[in-house]
Amino acid sequence: MKKIIGITMSRRQGQNPKNFLDYAYVKAVVDAGGTPVMIPNIGEEYASEYIKKIDGLILSGGSDVTPFYYGEDPHKISGPFCRPRDVMERAIYLEARKAGIPILGICRGMQVIASFEGGSLIQDIPSQYETDLLHVLSGPPYAVEHLAKPVPGTLIAELLGEEEIIINSIHHQAVKKIPEGFTASMHARDGMIEAMENVSAKVLALQYHPERLQAEYKEFRKLFRWIVEEAR
Amino acid sequence: MKIIGIVSSGTEQNHRPLFILPELVAKEVARAGALPIILPYLEAPDETVYDYLDGIVLLGGNDVLPFYYGEDPEPEAGPYDMKRDQYEIDLVHEAQKRKIPLLGIGRGMQVINVALGGSLNQSIVSKILHHRPEGTKKDPFHRIQILPSRLSKIFGDELIVNSYHSQSIKSLGRGLTVSARSIDGVVEAIEGQDILGVQFQPEFFQHNENFILLFRDFVESL
Numbered sequence: 001m002k003k004i005i006g007i008t009m010s011r012r013q014g015q016n017p018k019n020f021l022d023y024a025y026v027k028a029v030v031d032a033g034g035t036p037v038m039i040p041n042i043g044e045e046y047a048s049e050y051i052k053k054i055d056g057l058i059l060s061g062g063s064d065v066t067p068f069y070y071g072e073d074p075h076k077i078s079g080p081f082c083r084p085r086d087v088m089e090r091a092i093y094l095e096a097r098k099a100g101i102p103i104l105g106i107c108r109g110m111q112v113i114a115s116f117e118g119g120s121l122i123q124d125i126p127s128q129y130e131t132d133l134l135h136v137l138s139g140p141p142y143a144v145e146h147l148a149k150p151v152p153g154t155l156i157a158e159l160l161g162e163e164e165i166i167i168n169s170i171h172h173q174a175v176k177k178i179p180e181g182f183t184a185s186m187h188a189r190d191g192m193i194e195a196m197e198n199v200s201a202k203v204l205a206l207q208y209h210p211e212r213l214q215a216e217y218k219e220f221r222k223l224f225r226w227i228v229e230e231a232r
Numbered sequence: 233m234k235i236i237g238i239v240s241s242g243t244e245q246n247h248r249p250l251f252i253l254p255e256l257v258a259k260e261v262a263r264a265g266a267l268p269i270i271l272p273y274l275e276a277p278d279e280t281v282y283d284y285l286d287g288i289v290l291l292g293g294n295d296v297l298p299f300y301y302g303e304d305p306e307p308e309a310g311p312y313d314m315k316r317d318q319y320e321i322d323l324v325h326e327a328q329k330r331k332i333p334l335l336g337i338g339r340g341m342q343v344i345n346v347a348l349g350g351s352l353n354q355s356i357v358s359k360i361l362h363h364r365p366e367g368t369k370k371d372p373f374h375r376i377q378i379l380p381s382r383l384s385k386i387f388g389d390e391l392i393v394n395s396y397h398s399q400s401i402k403s404l405g406r407g408l409t410v411s412a413r414s415i416d417g418v419v420e421a422i423e424g425q426d427i428l429g430v431q432f433q434p435e436f437f438q439h440n441e442n443f444i445l446l447f448r449d450f451v452e453s454l
Contacts, residue, residue: 002280009253009270015370016254016436019270023242023249026272035280038240038251038270040258049233049267053284140246 003231005034006054008092008109010062011041011085025060025106028211032224034231041084044091051095055231056102059089059109061209064173067123069115075123078173090116102202102230104223107171110196110205117179125172131190135169143170143212148194154185155204156195159222167194167208174207202230233267234286234454239320240270241293242313249274257291257337257435264447266454273319282326286454287333290320290340292433295399301351309354309399321347333426335450338397341422341429348405348424356400358416363395370394370436376420381411382428383421386445393420393432400431428453 007026009019019040029036039050051057066081067074069090074081089112096103105113111121122128125135134144149164150157175193178184182203186195194207204227210220238258240251251272258268266287271277294313298305300321305312320340324347327334336344342352356363361374372392378384391412401419404410412421412430422429428450437443 001283002278004280004284009251011255016256019253019255019258020243021251021270021272022245023251023272023274026251026275030275035278035284036272036275037237037281037284038253038272040253040255040268040270042255042259042262042268046262046267053235053267053269142246 002033002035003055003228004053005029005036005056005058005227005231006039006050007036007058008039008060008089009041010060011082013082021060022211024211025058028214028221028224029058029228031214032221032228034224034228039092041088044087047088047091047095050092051099051101054101056104056227057092057096058227059093059103059105059112061107061109063108065108065111065115065121067121070120072120072123075128077124077127097201097203100202101232102227103204104227105203105205106211107207107209110175110207111173113203113205114175114177114179114196117182119175119179119182120177122174122176125174129174129192131192133188133190133192135174135192136172143168143209145169146188148186148188148208150186150195151184154183155197155199155226156185159226160219168213169208171207233265234451235284236261236266236268236287236289236451237271237281237285238268238289238291239273239316239323241291242273242316254291254435256438257289260435260438260444260447261289264444264451266451273316276319277323277326282330282332285332287335287450288323288327290334290336290343292338292340292396294339295354296339296342296346296352298352298354300346303351303354306354317343324348328426331426333450333453334428336427336429337435338431338433341431342399342401344427344429345401345405345408345422348408350405350408351402353400353402355398356418358418361414361416361418363400363418364398365395368394369396369433374414376412376414378412378421379410381409382423382449383411386449387442394436395432397431
């Protein structure tokens with residue numbers, strides 16, 4: 001039996017709301033030897049049932065986390081927000097933590113973890129963070145690439161090495177305050193936190209998108225192998 | 233809770249493939265008492281997935297490519313998504329082999345029929361009934377007559393349904409029977425061993441306690 005890895009989905013509001021997910025997440029789990037299934041935003045009351053049925057959890061990318069989860073009001077350049085997804089992911093994340101299954105947060109996923117663990121976010125990098133480094137393009141394809149360096153002795157360094165490497169970047173928010181029990185484990189040259197982890201809780205969080213890199217740059221596949229191997 | 237796999241549909245955003253799921257159907261499955269898991273149709277299911285699933289729901293969407301039932305595409309038909317067709321047809325075969333119950337909704341019913349050797353009318357010609365009105369996907373629209381069947385045990389012998397389709401079942405696949413028709417003879421529901429298919433889309437009637445009965449019946453059959 002392969003390990004079942006549940007992946008959360010984005011949500012588009014409307015009369016007939018849609019849930020969606022980039023194929024790259026699914027492909028990355030398959031390439032790492034796991035079996036991916038997608039978890040729809042049907043309500044927090046189902047979170048514990050989902051956790052019973054999966055062996056590992058990936059929190060996928062998407063829109064901004066509603067700021068009151070970390071005690072702030074929305075900055076003028078933030079959003080869009082999606083409360084139903086916040087509510088669902090909060091419940092599912094906390095259930096996964098309780099069950100002790102491995103959790104991989106990607107982009108928004110990392111920000112979700114920071115928000116629900118007592119950390120906080122930079123709500124808009126261009127207006128709230130002093131840097132010349134570009135973390136997102138203003139138009140399609142939005143993604144840029146920049147350098148980042150794992151912190152020696154961390155899980156990220158164990159998986160990706162201690163050398164500075166090229167990562168992709170598609171975000172206007174980032175983790176400001178690292179939650180208690182977590183360690184920053186990768187930084188951009190401007191000091192931006194690009195990864196954080198809580199190894200004893202089996203939580204790994206990345207600000208970049210390794211699912212879009214792993215097909216071409218196989219070293220990033222190790223991040224997905226990590227969750228498949230840690231899965232119960 | 234039992235696990236029901238719902239096959240997603242797909243689209244592209246900035247040249248990246250995306251899986252899409254209408255949330256209403258997942259919510260209705262959950263309300264009926266099973267846990268919905270969304271299946272990504274671009275990756276073939278492995279043994280783990282088949283062992284994992286208690287039931288499968290196939291949803292509405294694009295037309296099934298006509299070569300799967302030995303015909304060429306007519307000008308009015310489409311759009312198509314061959315990868316989804318192939319995934320769902322394989323899924324139907326495997327589900328039948330493993331006796332995993334299937335619920336087909338809209339296109340889902342048509343895919344089940346095609347997978348079992350049936351064929352489709354590529355565009356419905358009806359002088360007496362409109363099957364694809366504008367803007368009434370969420371409202372009851374026309375009547376269907378239900379023959380004595382699993383479906384009639386749920387709904388009785390007549391039901392007013394929504395309607396949003398331009399194709400319909402022509403010849404029936406192996407082991408399938410018709411359990412409902414509209415007044416112009418269009419097949420509105422089919423049944424078979426571990427198979428229930430409806431042409432209407434019951435997930436749009438969340439406020440209507442009648443239509444949840446279909447999902448409940450399916451969950452109870454798992």
